[in-house]
Amino acid sequence: MATRQDIHYTTPGLSREQAERVIGLLQSRLHAMNDLHLTLKHVHWNVVGPHFIAVHEMIDPQVDAVRGFADDLAERIATLGGSPKGTPGSIVEERTWDDYSLGRAGTQEHLGALDLVYRGVVGSYRDGIAELDDLDLVTQDMFIGQTEQLELFHWFIRAHLEDQGGRLSTAGAKDEQDAARAAGRA
Template identity: 30%
Template sequence: MRRINIGLTDKQRQGVVNLLNQDLADTYLLLVKTKKFHWDVVGPQFMTLHKLWETHYEALTINVDLIAERIRTLGDYPVGTMEGFLKTCSLKEHPGTIPLATEMVAQLLNDHEQIARNLREHVQQCSEEFEDDGTADFLTGLLEQHEQTAWMLRSFIEGDAIETDGSKPNAKKQIVEV
């Protein structure tokens, strides 16, 4: 096999691959959970969540492929089995339960936030410890996607009604004369 000469040592590349395999495993488990909730959701929010999660699992499917290909780009092989994913990931399954729609949202929110925290650490490690700014940049893009998805899910289950001007209904509005 021809030696890889992309400006990273074998040790640096292996360190990055280990991080990417965790990100791959987390993304794959989140994909499975999102698909499962897409199938199982019921209630008044059915159509909204069914469509939202379809969008999410399509994006996650693309990201699974991109992460695996980044690992191949670095000259290694991605984890590719359910056993491997479950050993490697930081997320947890909740088998045997079908939660209410809002709990589904909360679980996926927690998972996206966990992945965002992991990615933030991995970006820093890739850049500072392993000197791989290419992978750090790649992971930053994934981080931004998970942050945005978390915001959308958080917005679904949090907050009070607000007026179009951003104020709360029935709140005393203070009039300021200029």
Template identity: 30%
Template sequence: MTTTLHASPDNRRRTFDAAPFTASAPLAATLQDVLVDLLELHAQTKQAHWNVVGRGFRGLHLELDEIAATAREAADEFAERMRALGATPDGRSDSVARTTTLPEFPAGRIEDARATALVLGRLNTVGCVLRAAFSAAGDEDPATGDLVNTTLQSIEKHAWMLRDRLAHD
């Protein structure tokens, strides 16, 4: 069946409302993958924030809090983007633990240099996941691609700062 977009060549007014854009199943799955890794990054960074010890404690403690806030805010943006696209985000802790790509974070106190290296690794992993998501989202939904790109820039900025911290410790 063919539907006409305009009533006549002289009138650009639509004869019907457009249907909402909905994410394909692969795009929804990609966004879910990003969501769980951002939620896990938030949890692991807070774990490091609470338990870091050492001479660089104060500065790293504050920096880890900034990284955790970035991850938490980005996770919320991705979950809300999923809802806007007709997908259902799953941020339950058991879903995150079962599907995250991030390695498990150690329990207990953690020396500042080790915490820095571990969180840097997690940021790099999330960066890789975001780059893959950008490729997946780019053609299907440019607005989602923008969200991925903006988040990637923030994650990579934090990674740069931790890399420099390690290089000068």
């Protein structure tokens, strides 16, 4: 979780305490977006198999968009008087999730693992949206816009994991390895 930081000013209409909490929410999403764009690039480099080119080419636009989300989040932190942290050490120290666990693997295995990654990212954004309802509607609007795009990317991933009846091969998976195995068997 993001540590408290000293702010020297904030935007009109927000108290110092509100700004500190909003900055904390923004910082946790900044860490998540920096981690996600690196994870997506890792998948891009390590995916193999019969559907390689489709997945390889699907991932890069997601990487670009997520990098843009990180920049927007960092700039909002600065706007509110905070200092965005984007160093690898701060991500590792403050994140609440484990590092991505797959290396070179087939398309379905990576997509299965990414399903769980996106579930976590989208869920944390939605938690932030709910909390921001009483804190800062401007930041909430940013979270909503980014969530809409992340949900779309998640759908792109999940479309590869569904059968014609709508059953998801990763249903019930507890971790990335479990999701990867389930997707690989389907």
